[in-house]
Amino acid sequence: MNKLLIIIFLIFVLFISQSQAIEKEYARKFINSLKNxxxxxxxxxxxxxxxxxxxxxxxxxxxxxxxxxxxxxxxxxxxxxxxxxxxxxxxxxxxxxxxxxxxxxxxxxxxxxxxxxxxxxxxxxxFKPKVLRRKVWRAAKNREIGKALFYLDYLKDDPFYGYLLAYTLLKAGKRELSKKFFKMASDTVPESFFFLTYLSKEYPEKFFYYEKLMKSSARKSFKRLASVYILDKFFMNDFGLFRKALELSRVFPDIYNYYLARYYVFNFQCEKLKKLPQSREVRALEEACGVKHFKWKGKTDFYSLLLSPPKKFLVGRKSVFRSLKLRNKGLLELYKNNLCYVISLIDRPSPQNALAQYLCGNYKKGIKLALPFRKKINKYPYLLAVLYPKPSVFENDVYSLSIARQESLFEKRALSRSGAIGLMQIMPKTGKYIAKKLKVSSFKSSDLFDEETNYRFGSYYIHNLLREFKLFPLAAAGYNGGPSRVRRAIKLFKFPKTPKDLILLNEVFIPFSETRNYVKRTYVNLYFYSNLYGKGNEWKIFSRHQQKDSREH
Incomplete structure (x- = not known):
């Protein structure tokens, strides 16, 4: 019986391994059909x-x-x-x-x-109502206002009409009119309270609508987003409303415990952190406060890099680039025949397919296909190059690479919902500002779709921020949330001189969740880019003495 199970298992493994590959004969048949x-x-x-x-x-x-x-x-x-x-x-x-x-x-x-x-x-x-609602939402989200209004015209008797009209007006930049329609729609569509929370200017009014949302039948995803938004807004600005909002957020224990931890640290009550569930964020704050020491093993993340820096990189740089070879004969045949457009349509996740996408310059798809195999880096060292690619325009600028990977996954034509453009997701207003600084005449926003222009502008901006803030995580925070917010955080706390300082500054004094997470991810990016293409020490933003001091305490 055991032998039979082993045989079945081996056949299954063989089938899986074969299904991951394109046979050379199939590739050749395909190429011949293309020629003919x-x-x-x-x-x-x-x-x-x-x-x-x-x-x-x-x-x-x-x-x-x-x-x-x-x-x-x-x-x-x-x-x-x-x-x-x-x-x-x-x-x-x-x-x-x-x-x-x-x-x-x-x-x-x-x-x-x-x-x-x-x-x-x-x-x-x-023109079914459910379909039209989805189409209006999609059009408005992409700022195709004319198309959204066209489909809305067929929904005038639909209960979601006012809500979708309000959302369309919001995306068209008509905030006050949008708010008026969200108020009218709130009786039938409770998700309206989410947008009213966002659109209200005064804090008591924001809380009023947030409370309405949390007590309504609105979808959990909206309540969750609103909880993070409102707690960030009230933290350090109105602790009375913050505590009330915190109680309402108890339905999301992870959010509740994280913001309670921030509150304890800000109010010099670090000892209370011990009572909270031990999430990675809470443990990091405990160690940064000097309450407790932890062993940071098993992950390459923001906290581990700062509190327990690895002594050596995952694999040798040479072994990464020596292994950059397509061994799948079918994919190799397609690649040698310059059929990257064909490769771009192959979706099966496998290390070799991920590598083929990378070699073709399909960096975003390569990264996504490589992610499921991240724990197998020792077996497939080339996946590090796939996961952290370096388009030629960046040369060895590890700082800009770390930003661009987070911003767009190296999608040249990327256009965000807020209007940010290209590889480094530059807003048109920021582009105009940088164009003046670089003395680029006749600048147009569309120029940012050119990868060289986008890199030049984005690189100028991040390196300027580096000169001001000295530490890459602070520069990254400025790139994402604006330099004025970083200046305010430093003024409230102090300039971070140790890893623990940086953790406290980022977790407690950087105002928005999006920026705090951005700092963590781009710093991890810097670790990999530094080791793959840089000097290997750009991520070591504190001296050895400071790193040692961090570990000892």
Whole structure:
């Protein structure tokens, strides 16, 4: 019986290991079909059962006869789905076509014009209230105000109309009008209280709406976001309202305990930290306060790097770059034939696929595909280069690399909801300010989509902040939350001279959760970039004596 189980296990392992790879013969068949533009043959269509599925379906759906296309499985890509829906409609399978049109219409706004044209005069089946709500929300979030208002016009009798109109107005920059409509919508859509909390200017009014939200039937995700926002707002500014809000946040124990810990430290009550559940943040504050000493092992994070710095890097730098080889013969065949657009459509997570994406410059996808294998760095050292890539424009600027990885995962065309642009997510106003400093004439916001310009501006900004604040974590806080907030934090606390000081400053005196987390993540980035591409010591922001003092206490 045991032998049988072992054989089954080995067959399973063999199947898994083979399924992670693209066979060389499949890659060659694919390449030959590309050269001959033969996308409709049985041999080519059989490749749909391999990791080449997406690109096979896309090429076939745009090239083959309507009969062939109508029999293809649905790809993930909405453009491929659209072609199949069109083919089904043309051969008379209208009900199947409608199902696919509905699916695309629900999942994306990017193909609306095509879908509405294809269904001219018969769009009622598409315009279901639930679908339209989602489309309005998506359009408003992306600041496509005209599109949002167009779909809103079909929801005038819907209970979510006022709420969605308020959200659209908010995204259009009309805050006062937006607030008015959120008030009107709050009776039917309790999530309105979240936005009223955010839009109110006076602290008592903010608390009034926060309390309404927490006692309502609104979704937990909204209550959670509001709790973090409101506790950050009241902390150090109105401790009376802070304590009231803290009681309401008890439904989220992790949030409650973290902000209670911040409160204890700020009010010189560090001994009380011992009574709280021992989360990593609470333990860090205990050690920073001198209440207790912990062993920081098993993680490469902000606290471990500061309180128990590793003596050596995970693997040797040379072994990382020596191992940067595609050993999967199918992926190698595609890469050697400059078929990176094909590689970009392969989604199966595997170390070799992650490496292929990295070699093709698909850094964001490479990072995401490599993450599940992070604990196997010793087996696949090249994954460190994939997880912490270095686009050539950055040269060996480890500070800008650490920022850009957190900001955009090196997505050149990244555009945030707030309007930040490019690799280093620079706001247009900040871009104009830097352009003046660098004496760049005729600057336009769209210039920030150029990777060299974006890097030049972002690098100038982070290095300026480094010159002012000396320590990279403080410069990173300035990059994310604005330098004035960092100056205020230093004034309230003091300039951090030890790792413990830095932990206290960041956890207690930096006002916003987003910035505190940003500091932690970019500092970890700096550790890896320093060891991979720098001198190996840029992350060592305190002297050896100070590090030793931190460990002894």
């Amino acid at each position: 533009k033969d996308f409709c043959s049985k041999t080519f269509l059989e490749l749909e059962k391999t990791d080449l599925r997406e690109v096979v379906l896309l090429l076939s759906s745009s090239s083959c006869s309507k009969e062939v296309v109508s029999n293809l499985p649905l790809p993930k890509n909405p453009y491929g789905k659209l072609e199949i829906a069109k083919a089904l409609k043309e051969i008379g399978s209208e009900e199947k076509a409608k199902e696919i049109y509905s699916e695309i219409f629900k999942e994306t706004n990017s193909l609306d014009e095509d879908i509405l044209t294809e269904n001219s005069g018969k769009i009622e089946y598409l």
